[in-house]
Amino acid sequence: MATLERIHLTIIQEVDRHGSLTAAAKRLNLTQSALSHTVRKLEDQLGVAIWRREGRNLHPTQAGEWLLAVANRLLPQLDHAEERLRQFAQGExxxxxxxxxxxxxxxxxxxxxxxxxxxxxxxxxxxxxxxxxxxxxxxxxxxxxxxxxxxxxxxxxxxxxxxFDYEQVLVVGPGHRLRDAEFVEPEQIAEETLITYPVEIDRLDIYTQFLMPAGIHPKNHKPIETTDIMLLMVAHGRGVAALPRWMVEEYGPKFGLSPVRLGRHGVAKQIxxxxxxxxxxxxxxxxxxxxxxxxxxxxxxxx
Known part of the structure; x- marks a missing residue:
């Protein structure tokens, strides 16, 4: 039975990242022939294929997928251990x-x-x-x-x-119908385009703590990664957003935005x-x- 070494896991990871032995060999400063020999020897000793070839690309077999998962889990830990020991040795x-x-x-x-x-x-x-x-x-x-x-x-x-603590609020633009509301109910967002960060819905507070308990979904949901673009979209009437109150109070005046409490009692959060x-x-x-x-x-x- 073959003994798995760190180089084997590294090869598996690099081939997965780059899609070919040639690219992986270049990344590892090895010749392609040396890398191919190492791979063949490992597969022979294991008695199972790690990759299957499709054209010029390599794709992991079931055994290869399992080894790749091991490599992705173990290599960062080994890197961390070596870095920590290096820091100790150099007095960092x-x-x-x-x-x-x-x-x-x-x-x-x-x-x-x-x-x-x-x-x-x-x-x-x-x-x-x-x-x-x-x-x-x-x-x-x-x-x-x-x-x-x-x-x-x-x-x-x-x-x-x-x-630190903060309150999650609804953010609306200058001419929005809810701008002067003391608070908003879930039903009032049913016809809105809701702009959020690109995060899974089950980790968005406006869904989990406000809309979903009431059985409400917005008319449209638009993920945007950049905060400034999100604020601009709301300012120009392209939708509403859910953001921390401190952000709206600090940056809202620049965009003409207003915070509105989510529900009578608000949505409290912590970082x-x-x-x-x-x-x-x-x-x-x-x-x-x-x-x-x-x-x-x-x-x-x-x-």
Whole structure:
């Protein structure tokens, strides 16, 4: 039986990313013949094909798909372990990789990162938005070390701490019929075009906490990734949006927008920082959380 080595997992991952042995070999600084020999030898020892060829492209077999999943799960952890050991060897404190599941929180995050970099000069900071397995999987898979999210999913091995509170509101344009309303009921959005960030409906608060409990869906749903474009669309009467009140109060006057409470009692939310339990005692991670709490009254702004 073959012994799986890290190079095998790396090859499988690179072939999947680039679609051919030639491209993978170039990426790994190997000759194509050397890479092909390694692959054939592994398949012979395993007694099972890892890829099937379709024209010039390679596609994983069922066994290959399983090995690819193993590679995607294990390689980030090995990279993380090697990086941490390198930091220890060179006297560095570490690297804080922050994942974002909160689209409108970038400006708030920058207000935290700036003083943090001054206080922790030996800690690198990286901010990421897209993850291979989603935010939760990114924490478990060591793609990131901290997750900024309004919707924590509690799992064994993870910890989430709230850092600031906010209210989710409906955002309407200058001439909208609901502009002067004290609050809005779900039925009043049934004929609207609802503009949101490109997030699954079951993770959008205006759906889960406001519309769906009332059995209401908007006439149209338009996902937009950029906050400024979203605000412009609402300002020009192309729809309504659901955003944090602090954002509308800070940036609404520029676009002539108004916040309207969602329901008589509103929709209250919090932003959480999630991290692995094993990292709880990392001083530079704890310092970031403490700094975020100290800025809890600082209004974030759109990215």
């Amino acid at each position: 404190r570490g690297k804080l990789r922050i994942g974002m599941e909160c689209h409108p929180c970038y400006q708030w995050l920058m207000k935290i990162v700036a003083p943090y970099l001054d206080s922790w000069p030996k800690v690198e900071v990286d901010v990421r938005q897209k993850f291979q397995f989603g935010g939760l999987g990114a924490l478990f898979g060591y793609e990131i070390d901290m997750l900024v999210t309004p919707d924590p999913l509690y799992r064994n091995g993870l910890c989430f701490e709230p850092v 959480f920082l999630g991290f692995r339990n094993a990292d709880t005692d990392l001083d530079y991670l704890r310092a970031f959380i403490d700094l975020a709490r100290a800025h809890r009254d600082t209004r974030p702004g759109p990215a």
